[in-house]
Amino acid sequence: xxxxxxxxxxxxxxxxxxxxxxxxxxxxxxxxxxxxxxxxxxxxxxxxxxxxxxxxxxxxxxxxxxxxxxxxxxxxxxxxxxxxxxxxxxxxxxxxxxxxxxxxxxxx
Amino acid sequence: xxxxxxxxxxxxxxxxxxxxxxxxxxxxxxxxxxxxxxxxxxxxxxxxxxxxxxxxxxxxxxxxxxxxxxxxxxxxxxxxxxxxxxxxxxxxxxxxxxxxxxxxxxxxxxxxxxxxx
Numbered sequence: 579x580x581x582x583x584x585x586x587x588x589x590x591x592x593x594x595x596x597x598x599x600x601x602x603x604x605x606x607x608x609x610x611x612x613x614x615x616x617x618x619x620x621x622x623x624x625x626x627x628x629x630x631x632x633x634x635x636x637x638x639x640x641x642x643x644x645x646x647x648x649x650x651x652x653x654x655x656x657x658x659x660x661x662x663x664x665x666x667x668x669x670x671x672x673x674x675x676x677x678x679x680x681x682x683x684x685x686x
Numbered sequence: 687x688x689x690x691x692x693x694x695x696x697x698x699x700x701x702x703x704x705x706x707x708x709x710x711x712x713x714x715x716x717x718x719x720x721x722x723x724x725x726x727x728x729x730x731x732x733x734x735x736x737x738x739x740x741x742x743x744x745x746x747x748x749x750x751x752x753x754x755x756x757x758x759x760x761x762x763x764x765x766x767x768x769x770x771x772x773x774x775x776x777x778x779x780x781x782x783x784x785x786x787x788x789x790x791x792x793x794x795x796x797x798x799x800x801x802x803x
Contacts, residue, residue, distance in 0.1 A: 610788065612789055612790070614731075614790070620795075621794060621795050621796060622731065622781075622790070622793050623793070624789065624790060624791055624792075627789045633791075665731055667790075669788035669789065672788045673733070673736055673745045674721070674736065674745070675733070675788060677730055677731045677732070677733070678730070679730045680730050680731075
């Protein structure tokens, strides 16, 4: 099973600053990597797929990059509405792929 | 607007059974593979099961294999999860999710299952 490791566990960022989240796969997943955002008390929401393609309606301040085993999600100019837990999910091995354990983004 | 509404979550004793439902609307239900994904209190996401568009194939996580059965009724735009021999570790919020090309495009709000004596 491919293990997805996210870092850091918690990221505290000032409003307007950049947040960079990392996701590492234990073996290559090509670019078959998605990011999901989960706000408190809400269901997860698709942010990104194919490592770098924003889902419908996702603001341009969210960007993703990477391939193989190293991936990043960047939130430029962090806003209060971005406070959430972010999960990466590899779908190179399917079903069902594997989720990372999440990174919690907090406002400083 | 895509909507997925789960129901059926309750408190049940260990060894008990439960049937979860997910009512889908706003999209062509029979075009999609559907999944159940669960989340324990304060924990991450754990995939549970999937069923293909016509119900022809189903897959399960090892942790639920032999105890849970996924099914769907395309005429009613509904997804189900029959859960038997429930264990305390099955306590979680259960989400149904719509998937295409291995990506979970939409999620419901979840239904809470608590297994406790």
